[in-house]
Amino acid sequence: MDGDSSTTDTTQLGITGEYMTGGTYVLQTQDDDGDESFNDHEDGNGSKDYFREQDIYLPIANVARIMKNAIPQTGKIAKDAKECVQECVSEFISFMTSEASERCHQEKRKTINGEDILFAMSTLGFDMYVEPLKLYLQKFREAMKGEKGITPVTVSEGLGEELTDESFTGQLPAGLITADGQQQNVMVYTTSYQQIPGVQQIQFS
Amino acid sequence: MSGKNMEEKVEQATNSKNISLPVSRVRLIMKSSPDVSCINQDALFLTTKATELFVQHLALSSYKNGSGKETNTLSYSDLANVAEETETFQFLTDILPKKILARDYLKSLEEMEKDDENL
Numbered sequence: 478m479d480g481d482s483s484t485t486d487t488t489q490l491g492i493t494g495e496y497m498t499g500g501t502y503v504l505q506t507q508d509d510d511g512d513e514s515f516n517d518h519e520d521g522n523g524s525k526d527y528f529r530e531q532d533i534y535l536p537i538a539n540v541a542r543i544m545k546n547a548i549p550q551t552g553k554i555a556k557d558a559k560e561c562v563q564e565c566v567s568e569f570i571s572f573m574t575s576e577a578s579e580r581c582h583q584e585k586r587k588t589i590n591g592e593d594i595l596f597a598m599s600t601l602g603f604d605m606y607v608e609p610l611k612l613y614l615q616k617f618r619e620a621m622k623g624e625k626g627i628t629p630v631t632v633s634e635g636l637g638e639e640l641t642d643e644s645f646t647g648q649l650p651a652g653l654i655t656a657d658g659q660q661q662n663v664m665v666y667t668t669s670y671q672q673i674p675g676v677q678q679i680q681f682s
Numbered sequence: 683m684s685g686k687n688m689e690e691k692v693e694q695a696t697n698s699k700n701i702s703l704p705v706s707r708v709r710l711i712m713k714s715s716p717d718v719s720c721i722n723q724d725a726l727f728l729t730t731k732a733t734e735l736f737v738q739h740l741a742l743s744s745y746k747n748g749s750g751k752e753t754n755t756l757s758y759s760d761l762a763n764v765a766e767e768t769e770t771f772q773f774l775t776d777i778l779p780k781k782i783l784a785r786d787y788l789k790s791l792e793e794m795e796k797d798d799e800n801l
Contacts, residue, residue, distance in 0.1 A: 533707070533710055533711045533714055534711075535703055535704065535707055535708070535711075535733070536704065536707070539702055539703050539704070540703075540737055542702060543702060543703075543734055543737040543738060543741070544737055544738075544741040544756070546738070547737070547738035547739075547741040547742045547745075548741055548742055548745045548756060549745075551754060552745055552754055552755070552756060553754055553755040553756070554741075554755065554756045555755055555756060555757045555758060557757075557758045558744075558756050558757055558758050558760070558761055561758055561761050561778065562737060562740060562741065562761065564777055565736075565740060565761070565774050565777065565778070566733055566736065566737060567711050568773065568774060568777055569733060569736050569773075570708060570711045570712060570729060570733060571711065571712075571714070571715050572773055573729060573732065574711075574712045574715045574718060574729070575715045575716070575718075577725070578715060578717055578718050582717065587719050587720055588719070588720040588721070588722050589712075589718065589720065589721045589722065589725045590722045590724060590725050591722070591724030591725050591727075591728050593725060594724075594725045594728045594729055594732070595728065598732060601773070602769060602770045603732070603736070603770065606732050606735050606736075609735065610728050610731055610732055610735070613727075613728075613731050614724060614727065614728060614731075617727050617731075
């Protein structure tokens with residue numbers, strides 16, 4: 478038996494799943510030897526040698542940093558939890574992308590656009606992200622305009638890191654009071670996809 | 683404007699706008715989905731940003747839901763539990779199976795074999 482890799486597939490261990498009740502289990506060694514390299518999870522389903530789409534992950538340092546900033550300051554995160562969220566993230570991205578892609582195909586379009594992504598979020602139970610995302614997109618577009626040399630609009634960073642738990646259960650109001658108390662006029666981004674004049678639609682192929 | 687040049691501008695803009703995940707890696711993951719041909723700039727940005735929100739959401743939900751109240755630590759089992767209990771995260775249950783220690787498993791296996799012998 479391969480003792481130091483975790484596997485979800487009990488048949489690889491020569492044992493049937495019948496011995497276990499209440500769902501599937503993963504055998505965990507006493508010391509997790511979590512290797513933090515880029516694609517280190519091929520021993521998850523050891524029989525497969527080829528490179529699976531699920532094996533591409535975002536860097537664990539970035540993921541861990543976001544997690545750390547989300548939980549109370551005194552909290553800690555187990556190493557295998559970080560690795561696990563890394564995998565969940567790839568799953569999330571794939572989940573959204575395939576839903577968006579399907580919509581694209583249905584409408585006979587080849588390029589996944591922002592609206593497809595927002596629609597996918599909403600369909601898959603993440604509609605609490607949609608409003609904040611629209612606002613972020615607005616800021617992003619302003620920043621991109623600025624990069625092109627057009628007079629930049631001053632945008633407050635108030636929305637930056639302040640996602641509290643409430644923001645996941647309700648919707649953010651369209652008019653924001655930013656951190657310095659100024660009322661920021663926010664253009665509401667409508668769901669119909671608009672071509673912004675002067676901004677080239679860039680295709681990532 | 684070349685595609686490569688544009689990507690640099692996207693990275694610059696996203697750096698100044700508080701994105702902490704690499705956009706190019708996100709694109710790689712998106713592209714690995716079957717039947718995906720082109721992804722436009724907005725879609726890429728939104729996915730990257732949504733991923734940040736997702737990490738925060740998952741981490742916080744798991745931490746609050748879990749046994750971290752005593753240990754103050756977000757553990758794997760907190761994640762597995764929240765995936766099972768929360769509808770939004772149920773798509774993760776396949777990749778978040780609950781774990782048991784090998785020795786506990788082997789122990790229960792031995793006990794079952796003993797039972798079989800006694801019959």
